[in-house]
Amino acid sequence: MLRNLLTTPGVPRVFAASLVARLPAATIELLLVLRVRELGGSYAAGGIAAGACALGLAAGAPIVGRAVDARGQTRVLAICTAITVVALVTLALVPAGTSLAIVVALAGLTGAAHPPLSACMRALWPRLIPDRSAQHAAYALESAALELVFVIGPAVVAGVVAARSPALALGLCALLLAAGGAAFTADRASRTWAPVAGRPRGAAGALASPGLRTLLAVLVCLGTSFGAIEVSVVAFCGEHGAPSAAGLFLAAWGAASMVGGLVAARRGAASEPVARLLALLGGLAAADLLVTAAPVPAALALAMVVAGVPIAPLFALVYQLAGDVAREGTATEAFTWLSTGIAAGLATGAALAGVLAQHEGAPAAFALAAAASVAAAVVSRRRPAR
Numbered sequence: 001m002l003r004n005l006l007t008t009p010g011v012p013r014v015f016a017a018s019l020v021a022r023l024p025a026a027t028i029e030l031l032l033v034l035r036v037r038e039l040g041g042s043y044a045a046g047g048i049a050a051g052a053c054a055l056g057l058a059a060g061a062p063i064v065g066r067a068v069d070a071r072g073q074t075r076v077l078a079i080c081t082a083i084t085v086v087a088l089v090t091l092a093l094v095p096a097g098t099s100l101a102i103v104v105a106l107a108g109l110t111g112a113a114h115p116p117l118s119a120c121m122r123a124l125w126p127r128l129i130p131d132r133s134a135q136h137a138a139y140a141l142e143s144a145a146l147e148l149v150f151v152i153g154p155a156v157v158a159g160v161v162a163a164r165s166p167a168l169a170l171g172l173c174a175l176l177l178a179a180g181g182a183a184f185t186a187d188r189a190s191r192t193w194a195p196v197a198g199r200p201r202g203a204a205g206a207l208a209s210p211g212l213r214t215l216l217a218v219l220v221c222l223g224t225s226f227g228a229i230e231v232s233v234v235a236f237c238g239e240h241g242a243p244s245a246a247g248l249f250l251a252a253w254g255a256a257s258m259v260g261g262l263v264a265a266r267r268g269a270a271s272e273p274v275a276r277l278l279a280l281l282g283g284l285a286a287a288d289l290l291v292t293a294a295p296v297p298a299a300l301a302l303a304m305v306v307a308g309v310p311i312a313p314l315f316a317l318v319y320q321l322a323g324d325v326a327r328e329g330t331a332t333e334a335f336t337w338l339s340t341g342i343a344a345g346l347a348t349g350a351a352l353a354g355v356l357a358q359h360e361g362a363p364a365a366f367a368l369a370a371a372a373s374v375a376a377a378v379v380s381r382r383r384p385a386r
Contacts, residue, residue, distance in 0.1 A: 005137050005265075011128055014187040018121040019145055021081075021180025024088075024173035025114065026153030029053055031173065032091070032107050034166035039096050039103070048100070049107040056111025058343045065116050065336030066205050069329055073120050073190045080115035081181035087113065088174035092167040115181055118146075119335035122319050124189050135323075136269035140316035144261025147254045147312060196329035206333040211325030214382045215318055216341040218281075221376035222314070223345020225288060228353035228369035229253070230346075233304075235357035235365055240297055249301060253308040261312025269320070274380075277317045281377035284310045288370040292363060345372075 005011065032053055033046030068076045087110040091103065125138045161169040184190055206212055230250065237246040270276035287307035294300035318338065326334035349372060353365040 005129065005134055005141065008129060008134075010187070010189055011138075014124065014128070014184060014189050015121065015142075015145075017180050017183035017187060018117050019149060019180070021115070021117045021177055021184055022146070022149055023153045023157070023176050023180070026150040027157045027169075028088075028110065028173060031157070031166055031169050032103075035091060035170060036100075036103060038166045039094070039098055041100060041103075045100050045103075049103050052104045052108040053111040054343060054347065056108040057114055058111075058340045060112030060114070061116055061119070061336040061340055062205070062333055064113075065119050065333035066330075068116065068120060068123075068332040070195055072195055073123075073193045073332075074185050077115045077117070077120065077181060077185045077190070080113050081177060081185075083113040084110055084115065085174045085178045088170050088177070092170040092174070115177075116332065116336050116339070117181070117184060118339060119332045120184070120190065120193075122323070122335045123331040124193060126323060127193065128189055133269040136316060136320055137265040139319040140261045140265035140313060143312035143315040143319075144258045144265065147258035147261065151251065151254060206326055206330035206337055209325050209327050209330070209334070212322060212334050212337065214379065215322055215325070216337055217379045218376045219318065219338050219341035220345040220348075221372050221379060222284075223342040223347075224349035224352075225284075225345075225369045225372035225376070226342075227346035227349025227351075228365055228372060229288075229291065229307075229349075231350050231353040231357060232362050232365035232369060233300075235353075236294075236300060236362035237297070239362055242297060245297065249297075249304050252301060253304045256305040256308030257311035260309040261316065264313035264316055270317070273317055273321055273324075277314070277321065278377065278380055280310045280314045280317065281373070281380050284314065285370065285373040285377050288366075288373040292366040292370045294366075 029050040032049040033043065036046035036049050037043065064076065064080055087106050091106050091110070094103065094106075121142065122139070125135050125142075129135050129138055157169050157172055161172055207216075233249045234243070234246045237243050237249070284307065287303065287310065290303040291300065291307050294303045319335070322334050322338055323331060349368065353368055356368055357365040
């Protein structure tokens with residue numbers, strides 16, 4: 001299945017372009033913190049800039065997604081890419097002593113205008129690959145590839161380039177986004193993607209679909225769990241005298257998810273996708289309970305691997321179901337709402353887990369992650385449907 005997918009005419013080129021353009025998204029917020037520090041600001045100021053970028057992305061993505069559904073991919077993506085590249089280059093070039101308000105405004109613009117390459121790629125899959133089983137493999141492969149992107153991005157851009165100069169790293173992000181975005185929008189698959197005639201024009205847009213609202217609630221819960229785990233792992237390692245090990249645990253978690261995605265791509269589509277979604281969510285909740293109960297670092301490492309395996313397959317199913325339940329003509333906006341949901345959950349989970357870890361310890365923060373996973377499983381029983 002994977003070999004057939006990657007040899008389908010047109011698929012490798014547009015998929016690779018989308019991944020290149022998405023590399024900066026994995027590291028921009030971290031780079032903003034480092035850049036503010038380079039300009040002479042504090043970590044708190046850097047956090048404000050990173051938060052402005054995240055808030056801009058969460059608020060702007062559905063608006064841009066709706067514009068794509070109304071006007072097509074080429075023009076909207078080209079405009080958004082140009083604005084974001086200019087904002088990144090400006091952030092890289094501003095001199096020391098620049099007002100925090102200017103940096104925050106540029107960071108917010110970077111997030112709000114960021115081109116929704118993920119949503120656009122997911123909207124293309126059904127047209128590139130008509131076979132439903134192959135579509136599932138595509139969503140699973142994409143989920144696995146994004147795990148790799150979120151490892152390579154911070155490791156190379158933030159870890160290597162930013163060590164020399166955060167400004168240079170922001171410039172590299174601008175170059176990657178410009179090159180990947182240009183290649184994506186120039187591809188025939190993207191250029192010929194056209195809006196659906198007679199698409200819904202109500203204020204609710206994609207959210208008029210009850211099924212999409214269910215999936216959005218599921219992703220908010222999952223995002224809360226993931227955000228809580230990221231903070232909890234750091235707290236756990238600190239409590240056990242190995243603060244530097246946190247990155248290794250999170251890397252193992254991401255690697256396990258990538259493997260799970262590749263297995264899901266080979267396995268093919270489920271005859272009962274909702275039933276498989278329920279099973280995967282139940283498995284994730286059980287695995288997160290194992291994470292919560294881990295008494296020592298070795299046990300946590302094993303539990304993190306177990307908890308990571310269902311993640312990419314889960315997202316593959318969510319994306320496929322979102323395509324099924326999205327009302328005709330709202331696919332791109334639907335996918336952007338999912339991104340907004342996971343982002344909102346990540347922020348909520350990280351904030352709540354930070355408070356719990358500070359006052360009650362890492363086990364309490366891990367318990368929040370497990371509770372959020374259970375909540376996702378409960379919410380999903382509403383059975384997403386159009």
